[in-house]
Amino acid sequence: MTQMTVVDVEVCVVGAGVSGLKCAHALVNDKSNKFSPSDIVVLEAQQRIGGRILTDTSSSKHGYSYDLGAAWFHDSLTNVVLQESIDDGSFNFDTDGYYDDKDIAVYAEEDDGPLDMDGLKINRVVEEMEKFIEIHFFENLGTEDMSLPQILVKYMEKYGSRLTTQQKKYCERVTRYYELWDGISWDQISAKFCVMDHNGRNLYNIKGYDFVIQKLAAGLPEGTVRKNQQIKSIDTSNASYVEVETTSGLKLKTRYVVLSVPLSILKLEPSHPYGISWNPPLPKKMSKALDSLHFGALGKVIFEFDTVWWPTDQDRFLILPKANAGNVKKELDDIPPPYTYPTFAVNYAAVHHKNPRASLVLLTQAPLTNYLEANPEKAWTYYKPMLSKLAKGSNVPDPINTITSPWTQNPYARGSYVALHPGDEAEGINHFLGTDNGYGPGDERIRFVGEHTALEGAGCVHGAYMSGQREAQWILDEWKQKASL
Amino acid sequence: MTQMTVVDVEVCVVGAGVSGLKCAHALVNDKSNKFSPSDIVVLEAQQRIGGRILTDTSSSKHGYSYDLGAAWFHDSLTNVVLQESIDDGSFNFDTDGYYDDKDIAVYAEEDDGPLDMDGLKINRVVEEMEKFIEIHFFENLGTEDMSLPQILVKYMEKYGSRLTTQQKKYCERVTRYYELWDGISWDQISAKFCVMDHNGRNLYNIKGYDFVIQKLAAGLPEGTVRKNQQIKSIDTSNASYVEVETTSGLKLKTRYVVLSVPLSILKLEPSHPYGISWNPPLPKKMSKALDSLHFGALGKVIFEFDTVWWPTDQDRFLILPKANAGNVKKELDDIPPPYTYPTFAVNYAAVHHKNPRASLVLLTQAPLTNYLEANPEKAWTYYKPMLSKLAKGSNVPDPINTITSPWTQNPYARGSYVALHPGDEAEGINHFLGTDNGYGPGDERIRFVGEHTALEGAGCVHGAYMSGQREAQWILDEWKQKASL
Numbered sequence: 001m002t003q004m005t006v007v008d009v010e011v012c013v014v015g016a017g018v019s020g021l022k023c024a025h026a027l028v029n030d031k032s033n034k035f036s037p038s039d040i041v042v043l044e045a046q047q048r049i050g051g052r053i054l055t056d057t058s059s060s061k062h063g064y065s066y067d068l069g070a071a072w073f074h075d076s077l078t079n080v081v082l083q084e085s086i087d088d089g090s091f092n093f094d095t096d097g098y099y100d101d102k103d104i105a106v107y108a109e110e111d112d113g114p115l116d117m118d119g120l121k122i123n124r125v126v127e128e129m130e131k132f133i134e135i136h137f138f139e140n141l142g143t144e145d146m147s148l149p150q151i152l153v154k155y156m157e158k159y160g161s162r163l164t165t166q167q168k169k170y171c172e173r174v175t176r177y178y179e180l181w182d183g184i185s186w187d188q189i190s191a192k193f194c195v196m197d198h199n200g201r202n203l204y205n206i207k208g209y210d211f212v213i214q215k216l217a218a219g220l221p222e223g224t225v226r227k228n229q230q231i232k233s234i235d236t237s238n239a240s241y242v243e244v245e246t247t248s249g250l251k252l253k254t255r256y257v258v259l260s261v262p263l264s265i266l267k268l269e270p271s272h273p274y275g276i277s278w279n280p281p282l283p284k285k286m287s288k289a290l291d292s293l294h295f296g297a298l299g300k301v302i303f304e305f306d307t308v309w310w311p312t313d314q315d316r317f318l319i320l321p322k323a324n325a326g327n328v329k330k331e332l333d334d335i336p337p338p339y340t341y342p343t344f345a346v347n348y349a350a351v352h353h354k355n356p357r358a359s360l361v362l363l364t365q366a367p368l369t370n371y372l373e374a375n376p377e378k379a380w381t382y383y384k385p386m387l388s389k390l391a392k393g394s395n396v397p398d399p400i401n402t403i404t405s406p407w408t409q410n411p412y413a414r415g416s417y418v419a420l421h422p423g424d425e426a427e428g429i430n431h432f433l434g435t436d437n438g439y440g441p442g443d444e445r446i447r448f449v450g451e452h453t454a455l456e457g458a459g460c461v462h463g464a465y466m467s468g469q470r471e472a473q474w475i476l477d478e479w480k481q482k483a484s485l
Numbered sequence: 486m487t488q489m490t491v492v493d494v495e496v497c498v499v500g501a502g503v504s505g506l507k508c509a510h511a512l513v514n515d516k517s518n519k520f521s522p523s524d525i526v527v528l529e530a531q532q533r534i535g536g537r538i539l540t541d542t543s544s545s546k547h548g549y550s551y552d553l554g555a556a557w558f559h560d561s562l563t564n565v566v567l568q569e570s571i572d573d574g575s576f577n578f579d580t581d582g583y584y585d586d587k588d589i590a591v592y593a594e595e596d597d598g599p600l601d602m603d604g605l606k607i608n609r610v611v612e613e614m615e616k617f618i619e620i621h622f623f624e625n626l627g628t629e630d631m632s633l634p635q636i637l638v639k640y641m642e643k644y645g646s647r648l649t650t651q652q653k654k655y656c657e658r659v660t661r662y663y664e665l666w667d668g669i670s671w672d673q674i675s676a677k678f679c680v681m682d683h684n685g686r687n688l689y690n691i692k693g694y695d696f697v698i699q700k701l702a703a704g705l706p707e708g709t710v711r712k713n714q715q716i717k718s719i720d721t722s723n724a725s726y727v728e729v730e731t732t733s734g735l736k737l738k739t740r741y742v743v744l745s746v747p748l749s750i751l752k753l754e755p756s757h758p759y760g761i762s763w764n765p766p767l768p769k770k771m772s773k774a775l776d777s778l779h780f781g782a783l784g785k786v787i788f789e790f791d792t793v794w795w796p797t798d799q800d801r802f803l804i805l806p807k808a809n810a811g812n813v814k815k816e817l818d819d820i821p822p823p824y825t826y827p828t829f830a831v832n833y834a835a836v837h838h839k840n841p842r843a844s845l846v847l848l849t850q851a852p853l854t855n856y857l858e859a860n861p862e863k864a865w866t867y868y869k870p871m872l873s874k875l876a877k878g879s880n881v882p883d884p885i886n887t888i889t890s891p892w893t894q895n896p897y898a899r900g901s902y903v904a905l906h907p908g909d910e911a912e913g914i915n916h917f918l919g920t921d922n923g924y925g926p927g928d929e930r931i932r933f934v935g936e937h938t939a940l941e942g943a944g945c946v947h948g949a950y951m952s953g954q955r956e957a958q959w960i961l962d963e964w965k966q967k968a969s970l
Contacts, residue, residue, distance in 0.1 A: 077616060077620065099609065101606055102603055118603075124586045124686050128561075128562060131562060131683070162561075198616070
């Protein structure tokens, strides 16, 4: 029998990613001083904090740092993380950020140089395809979902005759850039929910996102975060406290649990080595909600070179996949043929505009992410033919270093963030909110935070951050309400 | 005393523009054969039919034709006029249409060549400005309206520090292209309603829009349309019929009146020589609704040249106005200084892609439209400095011909189409629908059609067309309902 340590706390936050840290930070730093430092504990399964924010400073051969997880401030008009960081001086807009939103330079296997996207008016057609999708699903709300390639077949049937030969050749392949938003292959992407609306431009965070994590951690009393504490079970059977137990033998009695674990962990069976055992079991509507959402695997492959050999006047490159790539969602046991997936690269020679860097940061999608994160040594073999397009036919040098993200190989992450498959229900996100329609009033002591619980900024740092703030506020409000009774 | 002719009809359509003709066509051609040809009459004030569709075939020195009014199929994904014309063979997609939606080539007074819009990432900022406007007004629905330049001041105050020097220099001036959508100067444009959503690409109708009018007219029995019949009064005081009288002495007793006159006519006082006298007067809520909508003056200036001297690989040109153009809504009594207004030209050397034409079709906005339509001989003097930008500094030849649209000088048009000023209510359009909230059930015999009554396609040919169909259907439905009693 393992020895048990029992702790009594007010709030146990499970997971020291941005949402959990923000929640703990908001509770500890609330002006009402309701909580003393020892009232709050954050359990983190890993040896490091930050979750899917991970600024790697040790892998580069050039001494560069790379965000292997989140890297952009999306929705920059309404992004509270960005605004607060500018306001508190931790983010210098001129040196720490870059809008990498020049039109993407697009290449195709069959062409030598970049495509004349403007002359061929390809973006206008892609925009029209997106509008078609919106009209298709939202004019009649009950319309059945399908995959992205399936809805494009419908578009082509109806309007293909209005496209030029060149537009027909390229436009569908261009839409596969959505794979690099969702981290899944297009035949897995829900057509209904694929078209996004952005609150302003996307700002690339060239400072490295870790500063946000460090800022939050610095605002917590020493000892608040306990690392290497993997959650094992949550017991809500006692009305006066919730009992949380970790695999290392730590047992906590707490008034509230704030669950900041990824959706990928919540979706595991209780019997799974990384799953959570619930007593009593999760209510049916909750497990149904978990089934109605999927989790993607956006990854990164970073190639460092001796010198920059590609165009420096482009922010981003997209090398199109071939037209008939077939069933691309199938798990890979070797590298696929070239041009099976769209290749998307962020140009660090342009994005780091003050100090150009000799590296290309590629985004990858499942199932390629899973394969390449497990086999990083194969990455250059797969990508060399596509990246050679950027050199206009001349030989390209081999990289001096290859870095891959860890997400699919990390049992505590198991992928990247929420990604909707055909038939998924975006409304499922609502179930994480502790309302009557959520986890249920009988268990309001369990609060869910994280990017997968965010109605605004789902999948984004600021969405996770605001979700932490949201649940801290809920706990504080309930506290005040109880105090006034 | 004038001699009166009295006619008894079922439906009197007032105005032979596209909405009126479509309504009459739908009534006459309804499969139920409820109406005999003599039941329907269309009164047209002018000597010609078509209203604000006007394909000019006689003014060109090259033998070209020009649409002086509507010229695009907007919302081409859902445009019924386009779809029906393709289906019935009257519009050949390959030869009769052209998507003139290549990124606009933009020039500025202070620069020699076209701006590097992509490199300067100007469109991204303009898109963000539009998003800012949307968020500003629709996050809190009661937010007070203002003009376009006023909302941009707010954007710049809040986010100007995130723009590059070049973006600051150009972006606000680029947004003045909205003047060429609305036909009014930006300081008259409602910020709240300026950002549009389009159902697909815009297709330039190079066949000439008159074919739509001719098709509808050909489907009406001879004698249905009576020209030179300006409406003078509408009397609804008798429950068994509505009495309509024209200035030429024609008097009709009719069961229904379909009013297809422009908003500009409806807004006139009854005492105005072109106004309509109502007995009893229009209900208060109706005159209030009319006050809450404005009417723009989009016009055209067409320059024909001996040969093409400008770039042939661009669809459209935008020459930016200067930064501080001041109060540009003020009525003009002479041509303004160069660069006071944005100059927008459709390149007929590109749009007529099968047979390039040596002409530039400029769109104009009030108050410039009003001045130039009255003084066409001044048009080249005003536009020469701006259009010279397209020649990269070399001398440009004078045009061999200048054609202007007639809209502000035509007392039956008085401008172009609905355009919302700050504080206007887009919902005012609802008042034209014959519901309880509209003109009122007591006067359901009066039906309103036209672009200004269209919730979808407002200001567009297809919006006007569908409004004609809508009211024809209403009349047919009511007829059937009464027949079944």
